[in-house]
Amino acid sequence: MPNLTIDGLAVGVPEGTTILAAAKQVGIHIPHYCYHTHLSIAGNCRMCLVEVEKFPKLQTACSTVVTEGMVVRTDTEKVRKAVTGVLEFLLIHHPIDCPICDQAGECGLQDYYMVYGLHRSRYALEDKVHKKKVQDIGGQIVLDAERCILCSRCVRFLDEVTGTRELNFFQRGDHSEISIFPGRPLDNNYTGNLADICPVGALTSKDFRFKCRVWLLKGVESICTGCARGCNIAAHFKGDILYRYKPRVNDAVNRAWMCDFGRLEYKKANDARLLAPFVREGGREKSASWGAIVPQVALELSRAVEREGADAVAVIASPQSSNEELYLVRRIAADRLGTKNLAFTHRTPGDGFSDDLLVLADKNPNSRGAKLLGIPDGEAFDALIGKIAAGRIRALLLFGNVLGAFTEGETAGLLSKVPFIAQVGTNTGPVSKAAHAVLPSASFAERGGTFTNHAGRVQRFHAGFPPRGKAKNVIELLCDLANGLGADWTFTGERSVFRALSETETPFRGMTYESVGAFGQEAAR
């Protein structure tokens, strides 16, 4: 374990660590463009030059491995002059179109210019080499060759992570640029990451293009709901509108990446939302207040239990719900309604697609959590659907926006056999068109909780903003419903539910939000 000093600070790091990584450990930021924690070392941007004692020349901190007794200086005049020079070269042909560049605000060139540059260009504007702007190179990416600083992060990403190698360098000298091969656009499920890893505005997202300025966005730590992988993300929003996802680094789950499908999942929290509770009477929608609709649902459910027995009432849970919500759903079904008709399904319309990097076939974030909480999948769900089809279910409490993988027509046919359906869901869809009481719930960005991913890792997601419209947090809603059915629950917020859950549920025993932390914790098997 070599010991070295960086700017006078002593640090001990494992064998094979680079100066840049060692400096990060003691809180010294060494500027860099081409270095990326999850890609190979290229050492071609030359921004990370540092002075190392006994070396005649400046060294690149990203590629120099530390040795015992090394003395590194990052703050000398020599280093500063070199870095300023490198930056001036990188900016020499830059088009300076920050006003129309989506990267502005999170751009490496802007950031380092304010620290190391602040120079006037010595290069005449008309002498700048112009390259092709606004090129649609496929996937989710727009390429602006002029803004590129040739750091090769994108080339290495496509080489090392996806293995598809669509981008490469072309031409020489001033005219060097990255590009796709003629007629061979980006073709993989991870193109969105190129916009994230590009330190400048050369590769930007087609979906986010011109939607919002990044400095107006706020971010909240969340979990992608697109599949059972549970990629760690930051959900960026302004007001109550989500604009984009960015992956967060979690080496146990998604490393630094996320897939293109997951990246567009945010739209579900924006569009076609259920925003106010309503009841359907004689085929017509009638808006209802929360104060009236919850007691009505409780009354209908308990009346069905009284008249036809507990077997005539069913609860279909959703693997889109958090662990906390599923725990309460199970308790309502078992304790309040006394019914054994409780099931969920991981199946969704158009599911089944997977690849060998991140995308999983199960398109729900919490199927594993539902199973661990003792809610049955598969045969139990099919049996429940059989009962519904046979007309034996008189009242149904349904969570989620879709009924398994059934088409809209099939869903309508099945649900028409049930005299009373209460839906708790976020979006309009086949279920909200058939339900007799629709209780709109908060989306994943509007509530907090935990999901259990396919490998049993319990991960937290946080609320970014209050529920839109009149939508309600599911925990609050379930407490009201359970209390309407004679319980005396006093849960306030997801933390109190998780505490109760971790006391009784074996897989989650002993867990707290603190132990789950930012990177998750494996549930007991």
Next chain:
Amino acid sequence: MAIGIKKVARPRKMSFPEALYLVEIVKGLGVTMRHILGNIVRQEGIKTIEYPEVRRVMPPRFRGRHRLMKRQNGAPRCVACFCCPTACPAKCITIVAGESPDPAVEKYPVRFDIDMLRCVFCGLCVEACPVDAIRMDTGWFTPPDDTREKLIFTIETLLEK
């Protein structure tokens, strides 16, 4: 500082002739008459102007109603960079950016609304603009209108002047 009591002298009690205000009324009428007669004799000295038929010439740096500048081909000069709504302390500018039909321009404002009822005419939007697309040099006050909606100026209104 310690809190104490300070005695303040009360106004002197007026005598009876003073309380009648007779002398003061006559004095006041004298001032009024002097101005009436003076203005009849020398009309160019009158300070009031007959707005809106006559308008005061504004100093060159007066910040009046906004206008958006045009390019030579008539398209808005604005590139929808969001610097003005970011700088705006009243949050009165709403921009929706879009892909310009002109590939050389790339980004342009599909919507550019200024809520004139919110605007505080501070001029920070003009300062912030990197392409000199917004100016407040019209020398005009915002004309009054009868609904709030009409006072949310759209891009068409702002490009007119």
